[in-house]
Amino acid sequence: MSLLHINGLQVHFQTEAGLVRAVDGVDLELESGRTLGIVGESGCGKSVTMLSVMRLIQPPGRIMAGSILFEGRDLLALSREEMRQVRGGGIGMVFQDPMTSLNPVLSVGEQIAEAIEIHKRTSRRRAWSMAVEAMERVSIPDAADRAGDYPHQFSGGMRQRIMIAMAIACKPRLLIADEPTTALDVTVQAQILNLLRDLQAENKMSIIVITHDLRVAAQLCHDLAVFYAGRVMERGNAEQILSNPGHPYTIALRNSIPGFSSSGERLQTIGGNPPNLIDKISGCVFHPRCPTAHSSCSDLSPVERFVSDGRSLACDYHALGEM
Amino acid sequence: MSSYKLIEVRDLVKHFPVTSGVIRARKIGDVQAVDGVSFDIAAGHTMGLVGESGCGKSTLGRTLLRLIEPTSGSIRYEGQDILRLSGRQMRPLRRKLQMIFQDPFASLNPRMTVARIISEPLEVHNMVSDAERNLEIERLMSMVGLDPSHAGRYPHEFSSGQRQRIGIARALALQPSFIVADEPVSALDVSIQAQILNLLVDLQKELGLAYLFISHDLNVVRYISHEVAVMYLGRIVERAPVESLFAKPLHPYTQALLSAAPGFGKDQRQGPVLEGDLPSPMNPPTGCRFHQRCPCAMGVCRHHDPLLEEMANGHAVACHLWSASA
Numbered sequence: 001m002s003l004l005h006i007n008g009l010q011v012h013f014q015t016e017a018g019l020v021r022a023v024d025g026v027d028l029e030l031e032s033g034r035t036l037g038i039v040g041e042s043g044c045g046k047s048v049t050m051l052s053v054m055r056l057i058q059p060p061g062r063i064m065a066g067s068i069l070f071e072g073r074d075l076l077a078l079s080r081e082e083m084r085q086v087r088g089g090g091i092g093m094v095f096q097d098p099m100t101s102l103n104p105v106l107s108v109g110e111q112i113a114e115a116i117e118i119h120k121r122t123s124r125r126r127a128w129s130m131a132v133e134a135m136e137r138v139s140i141p142d143a144a145d146r147a148g149d150y151p152h153q154f155s156g157g158m159r160q161r162i163m164i165a166m167a168i169a170c171k172p173r174l175l176i177a178d179e180p181t182t183a184l185d186v187t188v189q190a191q192i193l194n195l196l197r198d199l200q201a202e203n204k205m206s207i208i209v210i211t212h213d214l215r216v217a218a219q220l221c222h223d224l225a226v227f228y229a230g231r232v233m234e235r236g237n238a239e240q241i242l243s244n245p246g247h248p249y250t251i252a253l254r255n256s257i258p259g260f261s262s263s264g265e266r267l268q269t270i271g272g273n274p275p276n277l278i279d280k281i282s283g284c285v286f287h288p289r290c291p292t293a294h295s296s297c298s299d300l301s302p303v304e305r306f307v308s309d310g311r312s313l314a315c316d317y318h319a320l321g322e323m
Numbered sequence: 324m325s326s327y328k329l330i331e332v333r334d335l336v337k338h339f340p341v342t343s344g345v346i347r348a349r350k351i352g353d354v355q356a357v358d359g360v361s362f363d364i365a366a367g368h369t370m371g372l373v374g375e376s377g378c379g380k381s382t383l384g385r386t387l388l389r390l391i392e393p394t395s396g397s398i399r400y401e402g403q404d405i406l407r408l409s410g411r412q413m414r415p416l417r418r419k420l421q422m423i424f425q426d427p428f429a430s431l432n433p434r435m436t437v438a439r440i441i442s443e444p445l446e447v448h449n450m451v452s453d454a455e456r457n458l459e460i461e462r463l464m465s466m467v468g469l470d471p472s473h474a475g476r477y478p479h480e481f482s483s484g485q486r487q488r489i490g491i492a493r494a495l496a497l498q499p500s501f502i503v504a505d506e507p508v509s510a511l512d513v514s515i516q517a518q519i520l521n522l523l524v525d526l527q528k529e530l531g532l533a534y535l536f537i538s539h540d541l542n543v544v545r546y547i548s549h550e551v552a553v554m555y556l557g558r559i560v561e562r563a564p565v566e567s568l569f570a571k572p573l574h575p576y577t578q579a580l581l582s583a584a585p586g587f588g589k590d591q592r593q594g595p596v597l598e599g600d601l602p603s604p605m606n607p608p609t610g611c612r613f614h615q616r617c618p619c620a621m622g623v624c625r626h627h628d629p630l631l632e633e634m635a636n637g638h639a640v641a642c643h644l645w646s647a648s649a
Contacts, residue, residue, distance in 0.1 A: 041512035155600040156376075185375035185539060187597040190583035194596060212512065215585035256517035259542035267521055267546065270514035273482045 001072060003032040003174060003206050004053070009066035011048050011057060018278040022048045022061070024230035024285075027304065030223070032173065035200065035207040037217035037238060039253075040227030041274055046210045049227075050176050054093055055083050071173070089119045092167030096179035098159035102151040108135075109147030112166045119170045134165040137202075138195060157188035161195065168199060175199075178210045193219055214257060218242050223310075226250050229275050229285040232304065236311030246313045248293075249286050284315070292317065328399075329366040329501060329533050330387065334359050335396035337379075337386050341605060354604050356382040357393070358557035361631070364550075366500065367527065369534040371548030371565070373541060373580070377601050379557040380537050384503040387535060388420045389413065400501070418448055421494040425506035427486035431478040437464070437489055438474040444496045463492040467522060484515035491522065495530070505537045520547055541584045545569055550637070553577045556604055556612040559631060563638035573640040575617050611643065619644055 011023040023045040030036045038046045051057055053068055055075060068075045075086065087093075095101040103111055112131035116122065122130070128147070135143035138161040151159060160180060167175055177196065181189040197220065200207055211217050217224055217238060224242070225235040226249065234247040245251045255268040272289045275281060281288065287297035294317055302316045338353035356379040364370045372380045385391045387398060389405060397404050405416060424430035431440055438460050445451050451459050461471040467488040478486055487507065494502055504523065508516040524547065526532060538544050544551055545565060552562040553574065561574040572578045579597045599616050602608055608615050614624040623643050631641040 041514060157600055185601075186541070186583045187375060187579060188600065190585075190596045191598075193585070213585070214513075219585040253513060256514045257542065258517070258520065258546035266524075267517040269517040269521060273484065273515070274512065 002029045002069075003071060004028070004030040004208075005067075005069040006049070006053070007067045007069070009049060009052060009068065010064040011045075011052055012062055012064050014060045014062075015278075020277045021230055021280070022277060023052065026066075026227075026230070026232055028225055028232065028235070030174075030206055030208065032206050033200075033204050034222045035209065035220055036223045036225065037221030038208060038210045038225050038227060039212065039214055039217050041212060041253075043274055043277065044227040045230040046227045047178055048230075050093075050178060050208065050210055053176065054087055054091065056087075085119070088115050088167075088172070089170050090172055091174045091176060092170070092172035094160075094163045094167045094175065094177040094180050097183055098156060098163050099151075099183070101163060102159060104151055107148050107150055108154070108162045112147075112162070112169050115166055116169050130169060131165075134169040135162070137168065137199070138162075138165045140165070155188075156184055157191060160184060160188075160192055164192075164195065164199070168203070168205070171203065172205065174206045174208065176208045176210070179212070180209065181216060182211070182213070189216070196220060214242065214254060226253070229281070230277060231285055231314060233286065233315070234311075234313050236308075240311060246307060246311070247286075247315050248290050252289075252291065327366055328363045329401060330364040330535075331397075331399040331402075332363070332387065333361045333397045333399075335361070335383070335386060335398065336394045337382055337391060338394045352605050355557045355607060356604060357386060358607075360396075360554075360557075360559050362552055362559065362562060364501070364533050364535060366533055367531045368549045369527065369536050369547055371544035371551040372535060372537045372554060373539065373544050373551060374554035375539065375580075375601055377604065378554045379604070380554050381505055383554070384422075384505050384535055384537050388417075388422055388503055390422070414448075418450075418497040419500050421497060421499040421502045423487075423490050423494050423502060423504040423507045426510055427483050427490055428478075428510075430490055431486060433478055436475050436477055437469075437481075440478070440489060441474075441492050441496055444493060448497060450497065459496075463496055466495065466526070467492045468518075482515075483511055484518060487511060487515075487519050488522070491519075491526070495526070498530075499532065501533045501535075503535045503537070506539070507536075508543060509538065509540065516543070523547065541581065553580065556602065556607050558612060558641065560613065560642070561638075561640045562631070563640075564636065567636060567638050571638075573634065573638065573645055574613075574642050575619050575644070576613050579616075579618075611641075 006026060006028040009023055009026045013020040013022055026049055040046050052063055057063060063076060109128060109131050112134055113127040116127040116130050132143050132147050135147060140146060140158060140161055181192050184192060196207060209220055221238040224238040226233045228249050233249045234241060241250060245254055252270045256270060258267060270289050283298040283300055284302050287293045302314045304312050304314045306312045335357055336359055337357040338355050340350050341352045341354055342348040343351045360383060374380045382391060386393045398406055400416060441460050441463055442456055445459060460474055464471045464474060469485060469488050508519050511519060536547055548565045551565050551568045552559045555576050561577045572581055597616050610626045611624040611629050614620040621643060629641045629643050629646055631639050632646055633639045634645060
């Protein structure tokens, strides 16, 4: 049984300008002990999908349809109290910006211990020592001394380690990291990616990484799901998708990254702009920008189909090997 | 493409004083944002400037345009030291030296139409008559790939990539020969990033522009630059033609930076992952500024500051491993 199984998820936001279909029928599956990368451009629904898993969608957003099975239980059917146990207990989450997601007036030790107290129902003293342990696990030097320090006394990379310590303090089975390295410099990014890999090897934890950076996904992930306009365009084994992408969007996304094509060559671009999710696009959501669109692509919405072992595509025309 | 030296920078220093005390401010130190930097940029060429946040790359870019007054050093534009010019003498030169900013949301006035944003510099410098103005706006908008019929729209009506095009059109309005582009694609999605990079390359070929291209993204810098300078704590630690830098990085910091940038394969990372963070530029380490994080540090590195020395074919490095005198 898979650890997480998302089926037909739809999340809509009612805005003044109209109904935004941020997530429009997403299916995802994650086996335990694996890392899934969710890639796509801004506004493609990758963060909203993961916030739905945590049930952190705020009005005017609403989960309209679908199910999210975590260890066999539908998270969307849980009571608020049951969901509180899952958040931070079964599923930990790391947010993008370590500057704004820590409370500036509490010491980092208190912030980590707070989560432990709630979930493990332990004494303050015990929670504090578990917080220090969590800080040691994310390789913060002198953890026992530094637990009393405040967020501003740490560098960006150290703050991100503290966010990770907080998320893993209660030993979750699933860690969701939303752009965990986007705000960091490359050398610090490399440290954090190594840390996530080590933590997974130690704890057999599953990880979902949301990223716009295909290279980060290539480094870290076993599986990949490529999002566009609130839908999954392609998913499957990360290495296979990157070396032999099947969907025209994945191909275009990969080729627009400098350094992928040999230097000196002109970068390939995706024409046009990402779609505005208010206007409903008929047929395939990518067809207005697709370089290989057929006439029928504007009428028929493609159905996700499996093309090879574990690899699926939402495109009626492209199959592997036809490129 | 002509290749005379358009910009010559020598021993450029910018220290920001740090003060303490509310009633009587006392100076307690200096942030040595740029500390003795020298390089040239040839006309029509791109110098890429890379480094981690806080290394002084943005300060350097702004200092080149005198948006920040340097503490000491010289900046020559076509042989003329622009730091000796008065504000009035500087004005005609400002036309030639322009800037493109990182954030296409914050760098455009939300209350101005695109036409006004683009034409404001033209009016300030009396470049065109009222009659020609609309034609010029149209020309600039088409040049950067915007629809001229959108001239009456406001910035919020455009996507981030289009907004960056507006910023580029504004910089091009005065027919500059040198543009400082400070992280111009960092805020954009990859598919849009590629469009803007292609546009910058096309404009360079068409107009013979020279760029100082500041970025933390090594792949972007590699794509667009002819020469690359790597900055660490206010100093240039390595400078080389782009192929040479990426094929054979000499400085341990450059090597670490290149190996840290994720590639497409898994675990193809060679070389060590750097430990620790950038030290405070307020009191940088003595000797080589990188020695505390350097995997190859030697005794001499702790006490003696290495100079930027030319090795071969324009490849210069500031490291005792490569210096003949060490």
